[in-house]
Amino acid sequence: MKEIESLWGEVRELSLGISGAVERLDSPPTPLQFLRGFVSPNKPCLISNATLHWTALSSWSDDSYLTRALSSAHVSVHLTPDGKADALVPEDSSSSSSLCFASAHVLRMPFPEALKLIVNSDSGKYVAYAQQQNDCFRSEYSALAPDCDAHIPWATEAFGCLPEAVNLWIGNHRSETSFHKDHYENLYAVVSGEKHFLLLPPTDVHRMYIRDYPAARYSYSQDTGDLTLEPEKPSRHVPWCSVNPCPSPEDKHSEMSKFPLYFNGPRPFECTVKAGEILYLPSMWFHHVRQSPDAGGRTIAINYWYDMQFDVKYAYFNFLQAVHYRSIHPKLLETAAGESDLNTD
Amino acid sequence: MKEIESLWGEVRELSLGISGAVERLDSPPTPLQFLRGFVSPNKPCLISNATLHWTALSSWSDDSYLTRALSSAHVSVHLTPDGKADALVPEDSSSSSSLCFASAHVLRMPFPEALKLIVNSDSGKYVAYAQQQNDCFRSEYSALAPDCDAHIPWATEAFGCLPEAVNLWIGNHRSETSFHKDHYENLYAVVSGEKHFLLLPPTDVHRMYIRDYPAARYSYSQDTGDLTLEPEKPSRHVPWCSVNPCPSPEDKHSEMSKFPLYFNGPRPFECTVKAGEILYLPSMWFHHVRQSPDAGGRTIAINYWYDMQFDVKYAYFNFLQAVHYRSIHPKLLETAAGESDLNTD
Numbered sequence: 001m002k003e004i005e006s007l008w009g010e011v012r013e014l015s016l017g018i019s020g021a022v023e024r025l026d027s028p029p030t031p032l033q034f035l036r037g038f039v040s041p042n043k044p045c046l047i048s049n050a051t052l053h054w055t056a057l058s059s060w061s062d063d064s065y066l067t068r069a070l071s072s073a074h075v076s077v078h079l080t081p082d083g084k085a086d087a088l089v090p091e092d093s094s095s096s097s098s099l100c101f102a103s104a105h106v107l108r109m110p111f112p113e114a115l116k117l118i119v120n121s122d123s124g125k126y127v128a129y130a131q132q133q134n135d136c137f138r139s140e141y142s143a144l145a146p147d148c149d150a151h152i153p154w155a156t157e158a159f160g161c162l163p164e165a166v167n168l169w170i171g172n173h174r175s176e177t178s179f180h181k182d183h184y185e186n187l188y189a190v191v192s193g194e195k196h197f198l199l200l201p202p203t204d205v206h207r208m209y210i211r212d213y214p215a216a217r218y219s220y221s222q223d224t225g226d227l228t229l230e231p232e233k234p235s236r237h238v239p240w241c242s243v244n245p246c247p248s249p250e251d252k253h254s255e256m257s258k259f260p261l262y263f264n265g266p267r268p269f270e271c272t273v274k275a276g277e278i279l280y281l282p283s284m285w286f287h288h289v290r291q292s293p294d295a296g297g298r299t300i301a302i303n304y305w306y307d308m309q310f311d312v313k314y315a316y317f318n319f320l321q322a323v324h325y326r327s328i329h330p331k332l333l334e335t336a337a338g339e340s341d342l343n344t345d
Numbered sequence: 346m347k348e349i350e351s352l353w354g355e356v357r358e359l360s361l362g363i364s365g366a367v368e369r370l371d372s373p374p375t376p377l378q379f380l381r382g383f384v385s386p387n388k389p390c391l392i393s394n395a396t397l398h399w400t401a402l403s404s405w406s407d408d409s410y411l412t413r414a415l416s417s418a419h420v421s422v423h424l425t426p427d428g429k430a431d432a433l434v435p436e437d438s439s440s441s442s443s444l445c446f447a448s449a450h451v452l453r454m455p456f457p458e459a460l461k462l463i464v465n466s467d468s469g470k471y472v473a474y475a476q477q478q479n480d481c482f483r484s485e486y487s488a489l490a491p492d493c494d495a496h497i498p499w500a501t502e503a504f505g506c507l508p509e510a511v512n513l514w515i516g517n518h519r520s521e522t523s524f525h526k527d528h529y530e531n532l533y534a535v536v537s538g539e540k541h542f543l544l545l546p547p548t549d550v551h552r553m554y555i556r557d558y559p560a561a562r563y564s565y566s567q568d569t570g571d572l573t574l575e576p577e578k579p580s581r582h583v584p585w586c587s588v589n590p591c592p593s594p595e596d597k598h599s600e601m602s603k604f605p606l607y608f609n610g611p612r613p614f615e616c617t618v619k620a621g622e623i624l625y626l627p628s629m630w631f632h633h634v635r636q637s638p639d640a641g642g643r644t645i646a647i648n649y650w651y652d653m654q655f656d657v658k659y660a661y662f663n664f665l666q667a668v669h670y671r672s673i674h675p676k677l678l679e680t681a682a683g684e685s686d687l688n689t690d
Binding site: 007033040158160 | 349352380671
């Protein structure tokens with residue numbers, strides 16, 4: 001449907017820019033600048049010198065500081081064979097099998113043990129990633145609260161409310177998050193190491209080939225140390241983005257032919273968020289995240305989720321999806337031909 | 346196309362409200378409240394106690410004050426037979442003739458004379474309306490500048506710029522503005538009398554039945570005092586809203602059957618703006634305006650046009666129009682069937 005492809009181009013020409021670069025600010029914006037220039041137009045930005053006053057920036061690169069501060073904390077760690085939690089993987093080990101949506105095995109353990117698992121993931125049968133997204137920074141990790149801000153002041157003033165959830169993420173070079181979107185405004189602050197984002201605006205939803213996949217979960221055997229993938233029971237389906245933006249060289253050709261709208265359309269916005277920087281990741285934007293670790297082998301970040309406004313942009317997003325759905329189900333078009341006075345205009 | 350009708354409902358349920366009432370604020374919002382609650386979601390509001398400090402509120406109801414202050418000013422006055430400038434009227438006097446888009450005859454004259462014409466319009470062959478929208482308040486009417494604000498401070502801070510144009514409007518009970526939209530953010534302050542607005546959001550564009558009409562202009566004969574309608578030469582066409590929301594009782598049935606999407610769809614937002622109040626009329630909203638005069642027979646208002654942002658909302662608006670255009674030109678659908686990979690999803 002060529003109107004949809006025109007929309008991808010127009011939102012870039014009008015507002016987001018056609019370079020594929022995320023706009024960079026040298027210092028935090030005022031609440032008004034942030035609201036006017038980025039939140040209202042649903043446009044990302046990358047803010048330098050955003051957290052200069054956080055002691056976390058120096059202290060968290062030191063393992064012994066973290067293990068001391070969190071010596072009595074129990075935290076949740078996500079185990080997967082390859083660092084990819086909440087991702088599409090073959091239902092069984094044969095590569096030709098159909099895909100399922102695989103969740104990690106979640107283990108709770110003392111923080112010092114969790115940090116060791118994450119940093120030494122290369123040597124084991126699994127990759128560990130602390131990525132519990134349940135406001136964990138204000139619960140499991142509350143001992144670290146003094147080291148950074150409880151909220152982002154200029155964002156809080158712009159949104160008119162405190163964050164709904166604050167999450168801590170500790171990963172390593174293998175941790176990866178597949179393309180998805182959140183119904184939150186997101187301020188993503190990197191504390192140590194680097195995060196690499198690929199971003200697509202909500203207008204580009206059809207380039208993600210969102211389809212329903214059967215849900216499965218990794219199960220960890222303490223005896224063997226093995227992770228096995230098991231279908232969820234009762235079974236359920238999860239709508240998820242089909243596109244892997246970084247296929248292996250041998251898969252690249254087939255991925256490109258399966259998902260031409262992604263690979264042939266406008267390139268995703270790309271940005272690397274370094275320690276001390278904050279990415280504003282607008283609500284409903286699709287994002288894929290990889291990371292580069294610091295000298296200690298970890299990437300640490302905090303993200304602040306603020307409630308989004310469900311306004312005319314959200315209504316238009318639903319309209320875009322409904323129109324496309326009808327365009328690929330032409331029978332709907334025929335039966336609807338006489339139903340609406342709109343056809344008379 | 347039922348997806349478009351769903352959009353009308355959803356934007357009301359999510360954001361604008363389903364009551365058809367415009368949200369009222371008891372005092373001016375802060376710039377952040379205004380940007381977050383109204384500009385970003387493209388939602389109107391009516392602000393009481395907005396201009397308490399303007400001396401215009403008392404002095405402009407006095408004809409002798411105005412004529413003294415503007416004794417040497419020359420101003421533009423729009424003459425029409427019925428108070429409806431920039432409106433659709435029959436091309437000739439037979440009521441069955443096809444419609445054209447009629448502009449007023451514009452006369453420049455000393456202000457004291459203009460005010461008399463406006464107030465005494467009932468007795469003549471035409472209705473006069475001072476409604477020159479060329480930043481006239483800062484040029485023709487600059488002698489009145491001390492009586493009110495040069496801009497609306499909380500709006501200027503929210504938009505991050507000064508108004509692009511400030512216009513003064515002096516009409517009487519017959520002055521009426523037909524449905525149209527502007528590509529500006531609009532702050533509309535009534536100083537004397539009342540203005541009655543009907544408002545429809547940009548999502549409802551297809552309920553306006555915008556069509557091309559041949560342009561014509563009233564021509565005034567100083568000898569006879571008559572206004573005659575003449576086609577513009579060279580001829581041109583103007584896209585304009587076909588709907589008259591207030592048809593005469595005898596025309597009502599035929600208007601309702603010609604424009605069912607307007608008359609059968611959600612009711613327009615209605616609001617009366619009184620002296621001392623400001624209406625925020627968001628960019629791209631369709632508006633129809635009538636007025637009630639003060640004791641002196643005039644309605645006076647100032648409006649501030651601020652530049653709008655052409656962002657994702659504007660891109661979605663264009664998408665909405667393109668999709669509808671294709672839905673009523675099914676041949677486009679057929680020829681496009683194989684053209685886009687979007688059909689494969």
